[in-house]
Amino acid sequence: MVAETPRESRHDEIEAILESKASGVKPVRDEVDKYTVVGPARRDTFANWVTPIEEHFVCHRNDIPDGDADAWTVSLTGQVEAELSVSEIADGYPTVAVAHTMECAGNGRGQHDPETGSVQWGFEAVATAIWTGAPLESILRDHGVAAAEGTWLTAVGGDPADGDDVFARSIPLEKAIDDCILAFEMNGEALPREHGYPVRLIVPGWYGVNNVKWVEELRVTNSMVGQGSLDRPGEHAYWQQEAYRIHPRNAPPEANETIETVDTWEQLEGAVDHPYTFDANAMSVIGTPDGESPVTPKADGTVEIRGVAWAGDDAVARVEISTDGGATWDDAELFGPDYAGAWRLFRYDWNAEAGRHSLVSRATDELERRQPATISAPDAWRDALENDEFPWNEGGYAANAYEPNGVTVEVRPADGSTKNE
Ligand SMILES: Nc1nc2c(c(=O)[nH]1)N[C@H]1C(S)=C(S)[C@@H](COP(=O)(O)O)O[C@H]1N2
Ligand SMILES: [Mo]
Numbered sequence: 149m150v151a152e153t154p155r156e157s158r159h160d161e162i163e164a165i166l167e168s169k170a171s172g173v174k175p176v177r178d179e180v181d182k183y184t185v186v187g188p189a190r191r192d193t194f195a196n197w198v199t200p201i202e203e204h205f206v207c208h209r210n211d212i213p214d215g216d217a218d219a220w221t222v223s224l225t226g227q228v229e230a231e232l233s234v235s236e237i238a239d240g241y242p243t244v245a246v247a248h249t250m251e252c253a254g255n256g257r258g259q260h261d262p263e264t265g266s267v268q269w270g271f272e273a274v275a276t277a278i279w280t281g282a283p284l285e286s287i288l289r290d291h292g293v294a295a296a297e298g299t300w301l302t303a304v305g306g307d308p309a310d311g312d313d314v315f316a317r318s319i320p321l322e323k324a325i326d327d328c329i330l331a332f333e334m335n336g337e338a339l340p341r342e343h344g345y346p347v348r349l350i351v352p353g354w355y356g357v358n359n360v361k362w363v364e365e366l367r368v369t370n371s372m373v374g375q376g377s378l379d380r381p382g383e384h385a386y387w388q389q390e391a392y393r394i395h396p397r398n399a400p401p402e403a404n405e406t407i408e409t410v411d412t413w414e415q416l417e418g419a420v421d422h423p424y425t426f427d428a429n430a431m432s433v434i435g436t437p438d439g440e441s442p443v444t445p446k447a448d449g450t451v452e453i454r455g456v457a458w459a460g461d462d463a464v465a466r467v468e469i470s471t472d473g474g475a476t477w478d479d480a481e482l483f484g485p486d487y488a489g490a491w492r493l494f495r496y497d498w499n500a501e502a503g504r505h506s507l508v509s510r511a512t513d514e515l516e517r518r519q520p521a522t523i524s525a526p527d528a529w530r531d532a533l534e535n536d537e538f539p540w541n542e543g544g545y546a547a548n549a550y551e552p553n554g555v556t557v558e559v560r561p562a563d564g565s566t567k568n569e
Contacts, residue, residue, distance in 0.1 A: 157211050158184060165342050170202040178267045183209050184342070187272035191555065195435025195454045197484055197493055199275035201335055206342045207252050207273060210307035210315065213362050217346035220306075222330070225379070226367040227299075228291045234346045237330055241282035241290070246329055246352050247490035249276045249458045253355040253392055253425035257544030259523055259552040264544035271433050271553045276456070276490050279350045281331035284324045284366075293368055295325045298406055302373040302388075303349045306364035313386040317358050318372040319351055319426070320410055327352050327461075327489065330363065352489025353461035355412075355425045355546070357392050371405035388424075394541045395422040396529045412460065412546055413517050416539070418530060427460030429548040430519050432467055432494070432511040434555050442558040443500070449562050451500040453480070458491035459513035466512040467494040473506035474521065474551060480509070502561040508554035519550045 162175050162184050172189030188203040217234045224230040232240075251274035258268030267273075284301070288294075301324040305315035319328070331350045332339055339345040344361030351358040369377065375385040389403040394416065401422035409415055413430075415423030434455040437443045445451050457467045463486075468477040484493040494509070512518040524532035524540045532539040538549045 161212060162186070165206055168202065168340070168342075170200070173203070176267050176269055176272070178265075183207060183267050185267050185269075185273070187269070188275070191433075191438035191440070192435050193275075194433040194456050195438075197276060197456070197491070198335065199277055201277070201337065201340060201343070204275040204277055204343070205252065205273045207254075207267075207356060208307065208342075208361060210305075210310050212341050213306045213308060215306060215346055215362060217332075220346045220364070222347060222363055223365045224287075224291055224368070225365055226302075226369040228288075228293055228368055230291050232287070234332065237282050237287070237347060238332055241286040243280060244283055244329060245278050245280045246327065246350060247276060247278055247485065247487040248350050248352045248359075249274065249428070249489065249491040250356045250359060251428045251431065251458070253357055253545045254543075256523075256547030256549065256552065259547055259549060260540055260544045261523070262526065264542060266544065273356070274431070274433070274458075277335050279329060279331040280333035280336070281329040281347070281350065284328045284330065285326075287330065288325060288368070293321070295322045297322065299368060299370055300372050300406070302365075302367040302369065302377065303360035303363050304365040304367070304378065305360045306362040309382050312381075312383040314378060314380065314382045314384050315360065315387055316373045316378060316384055317360050318388055319354070319358055321368060323351065323354075323410070353458070354427050355392075357387070357425060374403050374405065391543065392425045392545060393422045393543065394425065394539070394545050395543070396539070397526050397542050399542070411462075413515075416546075417533065423546075425545050427462070428458060429546055430457075430459040430462075430464070430511045430513040430517055431548045432457035432509040432519065432550070433553055434507055434509050437507070437555065437557045439555040439557050442560050444560045445500045445562040449499055450497040451559065453496040453498050453507060453509075455494055455509055456491040457482075457494055457509070457511040459511060459517075461489050463488070463514040464492045464511050465514045465516070467492075468510050468512075469496040469498070470508045471498055471500075471505050473554065474508050477510075500559045502559050504556060504558050506554055506556050508550055510550040519548050522549045522551050523547055
């Protein structure tokens, strides 16, 4: 392997992004600054349904392209041939907004033991924003493309490739037509450059990597992107067929033209050899109390535990809370907005005794798939799930174990004796 050195351009870019984010936002870098990655400043980001742009994580590998909306175009290729300007996308089709919980498939990677490569995220690489744009359904229909089983839509990013790897990701055409949009606004503002300006793909409920930023080509074909699929130089297969695949140690995944099962958890249960990271697995994070400072119960002796839970494009059916480190559990209440592809808020009134307590949450989706307790040792692979463990995998992808996301909280006596602290 060739030793890699940090890229100067990347370093400056991270600094610029940090300036635009909330104070205290931390960069979470890999060894060579290959990924521009920024996480929110505080755990209490996860006590709210909408994530402000300044707290939304950022993750990409290449330098941000210098595109201007006036000059940018998106080509439709493969079974279609057309070129759309950004104003045609914005003005020629219905404007819609979708709520999307975007989780980097590498979220939780830092919880793998032994450590896996790349950015050591804890639980911070997830956020929910309102994305405004044009439905792919309208755009594709206008060009004579209808949903068809076994057909894929490949989105190509206009970011300059690092080395030869073109940033290209494929999703089933059915998902594209069902609820995906080409977004040009985020939380009601023009899309920030680092989040994909002038136009990005939003794939509600699916891992971040599927949400291609700086989209310049949408290709409709009968297979996922593989080497040689695109009419351009470079390596086309890396981001779909190699990176972001879940596989055990020393087991490089093989490329597929198509797969029957896209649900990530179903793939993990055995449907696909080396699963692709498509829809997000069931997950939850407690946002408050945040463990940063002691909490004082209300007059009735309770402390509200509040957080968020999501399950990709499946619904969250249940969230349980443990206030004793996972020994006993009680149901939390789901409340607030309920959109497919976006997280739900949960709350729980905790009768909090003074002292230190370890709080944990775990979500179950509508198909009864519950977050496992821990990440397995390497080599457990498929057996892990039966033991309430998430399979350790070489890329550190799609981890949704609950124990590592817990928070330790100090509760003050409720009698107010420490009020003046
Ligand atoms: N063109 C392009 N799109 C990309 C990426 C990239 O490197 N290039 N990174 C992906 C990954 S891995 C993630 S997690 C999300 C992050 O989106 P955000 O930075 O807006 O949070 O963008 C995705 N889209
Ligand atoms: Mo990611």
